[in-house]
Amino acid sequence: MKPGPNCDFLLPAASMEKFSAYRDAGTGIQPFLTPIPSNAPPTTLQIVQPLIYAFAVIRFVLSLIVLAEHLLLQAVILVFSPIPPLYRFLAWLLTAIHCRTLLALAGYGRIKVELTSKKKGRVTTQGEAWSPKAGDLIVSNWCSWAEILWLAFRFNPIFIMPVANAPQQAEEDSMNLTGRRTGTGSAAIHRNGAMQRTAIAGFHRVSLLKILSSLGETPSTNGLPIAGAMSLESIRKDADRPVVVFPECTTSNGRGLLRFVDVFESSHAVPVKGYDVFIMCARYDAPTHWKPSATCSIPKKLPIPLPEPLVQMFTIPFEPSRLTIRLLPLSEGPSSALFLSSDTLVGGGTKDTLSEACSVLISQVGKLKRTGQGWEEKSSFLSFYYTKS
Template sequence: MTTSKSLENSTPISYAPGRRTGTGSANVQSPRKTTTLPGTILGFRRVSLLSMITFTGQVPPFGHSASTASYSSLEDLRKAAERPIVVFPECTTSNGRGLLRFAKVFQTEVPVKKYQVFVMCVRYDPPTSLAPTLTLSIPSLLNPLPHLFSLAASLSPPAISIRLLAPSESPSSQLFVVSEIITDATFNDDQLAEVCAALVAQIGKMKRTGMGWEDKASFLEFYRGKRN
């Protein structure tokens, strides 16, 4: 796997998203309409690396009953961790051509005071006739072995682009002005999730679809029902 842009620091960004073309073609503002109501993330649980790989493309609760599994809060995991914690707020995978709605996994106000937040965006090249895409949006029976095989057998190595937001623009910067990002009181119960979604959309130049993992769960249920 090759990296076309590896961890390059972003230049300071403007909080008025979209090109000044008058068409709104690059506007990445918060979507006003959503397909489904956001689901509730109860917490997090520890699993092995192999389990994480197997769950690629799946949706919460990832094969476990929500009523019987034991969960830990993100704050408890952060306090016990001896190294940085990576959070994927979309809670599932997509085809990489748009940004899914971020789940309310942080429950934190901005600016963040207890820890540092680093915002990163990963963009994947679309598939071509010579190379498949790195994204795995639909899990398979022996997930993810068929996808790994297609990547290993491709004639051209797939590439990704990784962008890192400058720390001075981070939601943990005490100079961060949340009102420049959030103008709707609907997102006040998890300001950090909404702010990170807006920042990722800006640095990655990605469109926010307004759909979340809940929509994918409904699609997978329909998709598997049609195949049976």
């Protein structure tokens, strides 16, 4: 089976058949299944399997020690909370050290960071500074835990997670049948209509540990209550650090962008005034048997909840697929006075112009296709996935 023009890497044929209803009709991309190598495992991989297991145990124990040390020292420095500048500095220092250590243990000794122009191609890292401040927004796609740890050690930002009611199937499509009709009964024909668009009820500020433990979940399944949810603008105004926003509201497998949710208030006109919006895109290389995908589109169901970095310490032989962080210069972002909304907004019809602009810019910077699949389809996919697994 050869990859098509939209395929960065292949998914197993059986899975593609079983979950074909969740393939995006416009791009042909399946954004939810974990990508795997298309070729057979090499013999050498089986030979060194005992070494891989031993290495995984050592790596897991070391990561557990780092995590425990981080939690302990974060509790200790609370004594400096009456002195906010000192407390913020110590909290950032501990977060930077421990997050970078976890990334190194996972195989991310070096993370490639590119300052990329959407028009001119790559520019050197010696160019424009990328320095989010308190109250600024960092808007990014969301694939894995690695970009979470990278953001944490670089900027020590505030992480937020959305909450919403469970989405419902669209009535007009509820009787559509998808699947292969052979007449023999051997094909799995299941009902899967388009999901109704469900508005986000608000956001909760969450700890680094919480967001790492909730990877792959959707706004209706992440365990956060709708009561007490705040608007993004109210969180931003009170923030003493940059705020990270994932408008997809759940993780994908990195093959394309999920449909962005209207996370910004309609009053946020483009270009944005009063604060800066920084655009970032995380890209992962195609997986191999030696470097499996680190993307986490499907949450792990374990008896003991563990942060995803600890879980993947067991599932990657030596290192995961390479991560590249692409940053858009601030002068080309939606908060620049020279930003033209006509470059990203085509035809109108959207209430959240800032969300649409961010989606287009991340697509351009990361060279990712935008899909029509959103977190609502992800919720339906997860329900179907767990019944079939």
